[in-house]
Amino acid sequence: MTAEVDVLVLGGAGVDTIVHVPELPVPFADSLMIRPGIVTRAGQSGDFVALAAAALGLRTHHLDLVGDDHEGDLVRALHRDHGIPLTAVPQPRGTKRAVNLVGPDGRRLSLYDATRAADTDPLPEETVRKLAAASRHAHVVITQPCAAALPLLRASGPTISTDLHDWDGVNPYHEPFALAADLVFLSAAALTDPEPVMRSLTERGRARTVVATAGAEGAYLLADGEPTHVPAAEPPGPVVDSNGAGDAFAAAFLYGWLRGEPAERCARYGTVAGAYACTVPSTRVDSITRAELHARLTELTEDRQINRQINRQISGA
Template sequence: MTDSPDIDVLVLGGAGVDTIVHVPELPLPFADSYMIRPGIRTRAGQTGDFVALGLHALGLRTHHLDLLGDDPEGDLVRAFHRDHGIPLTAIPQPAGTKRAVNLVGPDGRRLSLYDATRGSDTDRLPADTVRTLASASRHAHVSITQPCAHALPVLRSAGVTLSTDLHDWDGENLYHAQFAHTADIVFLSAAALDDPERTLRGIAAEGRAREVIATAGAKGAHLLADGRLTHIPAAAPPSPVVDSNGAGDAFAAGYLYGRLTGHPPYESAVFGTVAGAHACTVPATTTDSIALAALLSRAEEALRTTHVPPAHAGRD
């Protein structure tokens, strides 16, 4: 990853607003109506927002770039970045700011409903803006939105290293594959994978990724680095699990913090599991990210009680 005087991580895409609805169970049985407690709340924060927040909370200089509408949802996103002190470059989006409804069950599981009308095939992040910000960045993390797909060649030409999160990719969808095969670090969920190792090795073989990580919730994560596949145990949550929303974004932020500060992939993945476990203790109606001191202390404890494979010991 290259040196930079200005930005550690440029986050592209993934800005938006979620409406959180707590439901008695998932899947939700049909009924004429439900009484919702603790209520229904709309707040800023989708995948790019959460990654940016996680990186910023860990002390990395972070800049977020995306399209936003001139609407109440866009105002919430702008206020989110302003209140947390995260620089934001917002490109006007005539169709409006991205929004979703998250149904959250008592066990913390989530079902997301995305408003597909808030965008069009012609949406673009201006190439000059992408190039200028990428050239001032050590690394770029790319959301799998359509404008970011068109930005991939510009990012590669700027010489910045890339990461992306494929979320619950099935290993086959060609839209996701373009991100998987362009990024240097690839995150994804193992939820839809029959054979995680085959998918991880396929990403590495067909693209340029040197590190591929599949998160598996309470089962931990699978790390493919330097051709070796390693299981990373799940970190113990510091308090009861209330919501899994944002756990994958927190994992990515923790992992990238590790790599950008010189830690090897295995240690970085432990940072990711610790950050992800913390995120599961944060209610969906709020936004919070693990602080650096807590991340380091909990990761140190996890590494002390876990056998680190010899091939992964030490720093890069």
């Protein structure tokens, strides 16, 4: 059977309210004047992966629990406007929502409404099996109830990836996702030395490729036991917000990975897409296209080659 979907995204559909603050942590005050204002828009981790994957030409489908509420309407409209199929399972608790405090340097603090999800929330098994059987790959967001769907995905055949975000290497909540995935992404933000954690994942779980993103320091790649540092890509404009950069990285990595490209090149795709995402204000949703990705990677590669030639000439002088 030929797969109908390249990337099935499970979980992570929701709405963010963006609040720009003068600094993080927010200074205590009775009131603060906020500019450029407060904006509510659809788009959480799963939404961003789906949008980024679709922009790169991957056939994408998103599955999650979504409420019959204003936030749910925003999520459905986002997918409809971008032509991304969404299977929205009714969620009586309401659509996931969060408040993102964004500092002037683009850093953010996300406050998630924990009342809109529970461990007992189900994704219908038959729906998961049917979509998984039609998909080449499943990217699983670490929101409930996605952990319970992992055995169904594994039995249905697609390869699996997940993003552990700022995992500290200890929190047991992340382990079902980390150990079931063939490809694991995480942020190095909470790790002094990411390599031991990355190696532990390959030793204890299914993954043979683990990527730890490190912002301006690039990314650390462990593929088939070989560690590689991939430098950060130069952003194509001013950095205004880091929201969605990790999701863009993951989608671009998957774009290369599903094409059978070497892991290091996949990571370079990721750094380019992540850098692009940092130039997009958090009040908008915008993803790098396939043509832009290849053009930007070619440009950066040529720049590095020129710099190496100049350095060799200086060294030989």
